[in-house]
Amino acid sequence: MTTGRLDAGRRLRRLLAVLAYLAEHQSATLDQLAVRFEVPEVELIGDLQLAACCGLPPYTPDQLMEILVDETKVEARLGAELARPRRLTRDEGFALLAAARAIAAVPGADPQGALSRALDKLDTVLGRSGSVVVQLDTPPLLDDIRHACEAAQQIEIEYHSSSRDEVTARVVDPGGIFESEGHWYLDAYCHRSGGVRRFRVDRLRWMKPTGSATCHHVTSDNLVGTTGGARSGGDSDVTRGDALIGDTVRGPAAGMTFVPGPEAAVVRMAIDEGGRWLLEAVPVLGVADLDDGRKEVTIAVAGRAWFDRLLLRLGTHARVLGPPELLDAATQAAQRVIEAYAVADTS
Amino acid sequence: MSKVDRLERLTNLMLVLLGTSRPLTLRELADAVPGYPGPGDARRQAFERDKRILRDEGITIAVEPVDGPDQLGYRIRHEDYYIADLDLSPDEQVALNLAVAAVHQGEPRGREALWRLGISTPVESLVVADLPDLPALPVLHEAIRTAATVAFDYHGSTRRVEPAVMRFRGGWWYLIGYDLGHCAARTFRVDRMESLPVCGQPGSAALPEGFDADKAFADKPWLLGKDDQIEVDVLVDPIEAPLVLLELGEAAVLERRGTAGTVFRIPVTNTDALRSWVLGLGHHARVLSPPDVRAAVLEWLHAMAGYEEALR
Secondary structure (H helix, E strand, O other): OOOOOHHHHHHHHHEEEEEHHHHHHEEEEEEHHHHHOOOOOHHHHHHHHHHOOOOOOOHHHHHEEEEEEEOOEEEEEOOOOOOOOOOHHHHHHHHHHHHHHHHHHOOOOOOOOOOHHHHHHHHHHHHOOOEEEOOEEEEEEEHHHHHHHHHHHHEEEEEEEEOOOOEEEEEEEEEEEEOOOEEEEEEEEEOOOOOEEEHHHHHOOOOOEEEEEEOOOOOOOOOOOOHHHOOOOOOEEEHHOOOOHHOOOOOOOOOOOOHHHHHHHEEEEEEHHHHHHHHHHHHEEEEEEEOOOOOOEEEHHHHHHHHHHHHHHHHEEEEEEEEEHHHHHHHHHHHHHHHHHHHHHHH | OOHHHHHHHHHHHHHEEEEEOEEEOOHHHHHHHHHHHOOOOOHHHHHHHHHHHHHOOOOOOEEEOOOOOEEEEEEEEHHHOOOOOOOOHHHHHHHHHHHHHHHHHOOOOOHHHHHHOOOOOOOOEEEOOOOOOOOHHHHHHHHHHOOOEEEEOOOEEEEEEEEEEEEOOOOOOEEEEOOOOOOOOEEHHHHOOOOEEEOOOOOOOOOOOOOOOOHOOOOOHHHOOOOOOEEEEEOOOOOHHHHHHHHHOOHEEEOOOHHHEEEEEEEEEHHHHHHHHHHOOOOEEEEEOOOHHHHHHHHHHHHHHHHHHHHO
16 A cells, blocks of 8 residues: 555645645744644654645745744744645545534434534535435434443443353443444453453343442553553453453444454354355454355354354354364354254243 | 745635635736746646645635636635534634544544634543544545535445435445436445545536435345345344344344254345355354355355365
8 A cells, every 4th residue: 555656645635735734823832833743753854844845836945835844843934825724625524524413423412513514614614414314323322321321330230242252240340332333332341351341331130230330440551442552452451352242243343453362262264155255244364265266264252152143144154163172163053043943932 | 956945835815815805816926925936837736736736725716717818817706615603602712622522533523623713622531432434435525515426436336325324334334325327215334435436516406306215225244245135044142142133133033942042033145145154153043044045055064164175
């Protein structure tokens, strides 16, 4: 992706944004600009020095952009035409609209609030009103959980873990909630397991405050849902296996880096054409071609119940190759469901 | 040529094209902007590449006929370059900044959009939502915006669609529109499109009178099929019933059977997708009726059990 062409385009985009800001404000410190435009200072200085040599023919000093860069700040006298906002590309326009729609869809957002008013204005410039709709899931306990997060209240929860297919009661210190790939998640310090855990909010059966304040701070460093680097990192004390691969039959496409938890087993499977969807549906550790046209897929499995359900959906399109103790997992899973049908038939 | 030279040439080119009141020929541009090769193919290619970069950055270069041997002239029209004033109040600007910071969608294009609107302010915010980043999305949005038909491959055939609405639900983006090949409203999963959509001419799409995108929307995989619609009854045990209720809604509940669970009646046009969904609930759910759908699920399970035995 980093061809010279893209690179030049991206730098031009950033440079024009910086120049627009300078045209309006005349001066700024380098660290201000670096933060605002998310660019290392050295690159910023290089681009600004280059821009200082740009202008109109015959490129005599009076025709060049007036930009002075010293060790800590930039001063510029630029034409007002550079300060006027430019048209958005279709990618930018869509990204902006979609982000704003998503936040406006978060339960509890004020439909008459500033964001909604901004959205109306964006709609008139960027498209047709109502052409982009974002709906977020609203599990019943979401409001209560959010309130507990904001008030830093310790809560007791009953949680149905689909990776283990068990219901457990736990006391947790809630850190924060976020929506990903269609579900809301709660990151919290779990007193039962003694670490930060992630829970799918719609799998909480009930919750009640314990009456205490939270005593463990779930910081942005061990939360996975922050704007910092944590989202892409593999912080060791976050066991994503508990809920993320256990409950989400989705890939890491949206930026969620998958790190198998310590209890995860590495499973190899052969899948045929009819099972290809697996590659998009779960985080895959490796793929190789087999001689017979099938693919050998390696995945991490944190919970047997989750894996059984996956096998049931794959049917004869998948075959477990290893480890040995899982070779007949599919047979067992199928038989268990067949038995459930049989019991129901006789009862 | 180094990248720095390229950026300098691009910046100058942009300033010259924006500053001129009449279209400039390539020869005039090459004289005015340092860094272009001498007359010939290399110069034209270099210019075409620069034009593409500017276009990708949302900067349209207008091509107009001019007198003289060169015939074509170029400039950037102000109405193509500047955005109409959005007139955002300070609190609206803050709200947009917070929204963009709080949504993770791959490339930071939302942030760049704010730069461009000149309303970017650094904000500290937790990411609260995650939207998939697909190259088709902006293309489809442009098609809706310009009322253009859109063509893409889907399930092995090329569809031509008059697009109405893009909708995000349950972790997926959908396009809802009128399928010109099937002469019916259709819902498409954007990530399942097998080719990048291609927009037709602006104004080429005219949705049928009274087209109701909300009514046409079908996001359940078992409704994205070609079969005739049937109703399938599924019994879900008390462990999974609350989640299924959340997913299907109260209207789908046929009967509550206490500790045995809840029976849901589900309209289905794709029985394979329904089977996959029911089996995804493990032994917590089973199909009650109709008999052929129930038999097909059991056959699938028996094949699975037998398959493993035969190969052992």
